Amino acid sequence: MKPVRVGICGLGTVGGGTFNVLTRNADDIARRAGRPIVIEQVAMRRDNPDCDTTGVKTTNDVFEVAHNPDIDVLVELIGGYDVARELVLTAIENGKHVVTANKALIAVHGNEIFHAAHEKGVIVAFEAAVAGGIPVIKSLREGLGANRIQWLAGIINGTGNYILTHMRDEGRAFEDVLAEAQALGYAEADPTFDIEGIDAAHKLTILASIAYGVPLQFEKAYTEGISRITSEDIEQADNLGYTIKHLGISKRTDAGFELRVHPTLIPKERLLANVHGVKNAIAVMGDAVGPTLYYGAGAGAEPTASAVVADLLDVARDITTAHRYRVPYLAFSGITDVENNLPMLPMEDIVTAYYLRLLAVDRPGVLARVATILSEQGISIEAIIQKEATEGELVPIILLTHRTREKNMNDAIRQLESLADVAGPLTRIRVESLDEQE
Secondary structure, three states: OOOEEEEEEOOOHHHHHHHHHHHHOHHHHHHHHOOOEEEEEEEOOOOOOOOOOOOOEEEOOHHHHHHOOOOOEEEEOOOOOHHHHHHHHHHHHOOOEEEEOOHHHHHHHHHHHHHHHHHHOOOEEOHHHOOOOOOHHHHHHHHOOOOOEEEEEEEOOHHHHHHHHHHHHHOOOHHHHHHHHHHOOOOOOOOHHHHOOHHHHHHHHHHHHHHHOOOOOHHHOEEOOOOOOOHHHHHHHHHOOEEEEEEEEEEEOOOOEOOEEEEEEEEOOOOHHHOOOOEEEEEEEEOOOEEEEEEEEOOOHHHHHHHHHHHHHHHHHHOOOOHHHOOOOOOOOOOOOHHHOOOEOOHHHOEEEEEEEEEEEOOOOHHHHHHHHHHHOOOOEEEEEEOOOEOOOEEEEEEEEOOEEHHHHHHHHHHHHHOOOEEEEEEEEEEOOOOOOO
């Protein structure tokens, strides 16, 4: 059969991995696709010494690939927002299918891109945009298609998980482990996207849209980072039977959908609690299948290339199929505007349990005032630990609450921090059971 001709834009880590996997496994890929998948052209700013591009057309202009009439599928691996958006829309306008690993592009501009692709009848595939080589998007779109998804929660940023794992195992400070992660190449020189939850929020936005059949709404995702987590918090969580993970969480409720990324205490026996280092994992609860877990490498040249090439295989199989018979971009047909769906809930409407740590003056009545403030907000206490006085006359108090509304907790924290006997800001970490028996 006629080969599918591919143009790769970007020959960095993922682009190089994709080039090498396509070249090395060409025979197996052709047998799976039912036709050869050949690299027609590569756009790159500089040579990749790990890739032998002999015999392949090369250019330093990505838009040359988008306009090349000999190319069927453009693979966007340049990253970022603006140039990538223009490149993908140009390729679509020229009737090319698109494969991308760019989670930021899909989370922020996906609605526009999918609309343009629908109008042109072309495929946009993005398995590699979430969790590297883990086929979670395909599982949500196809394997779990019979299910009403109730919730999903995931460790979808390897950098944050690496930091929290080593803080827990070695009792080290956040800054120390972050520096190590940067030295090892797990964290960027500017690690903001990773440690503040923005990268995870991009991925969670995509997963939630596919899970529930709603438009992409990255701007409504709540993000909170891990830089304020201390080794004491990790130790106290362990004493209470929990592990702290930086999770992306999305739930379906009667009032709407939750979309949030933040540090979370989860019971130590949960599968997600036992995912360590730079690995990713996503737990999905479906009403028919129950709990499922998707685990593996969330980044890296060839794990991510595995997902890119899997998308190319799907494109090769579907390239002659009428557009209306293909799997919809976000799994559901007829996704229109936000008004026709339940809303993404603001964070203050979320209901969850909480871990609180505060420093208070060691004198009678302080704990009673803390408990009174919580009670007035309708917040009940599940557990309390009052440690020996440290730092002069200050004593650490650890509280674990039952489930309550975030707005009530915000009000309580403002009152607690205003007490003369409470020193400095409180530490607040949300607690989720992620009950796998639901």
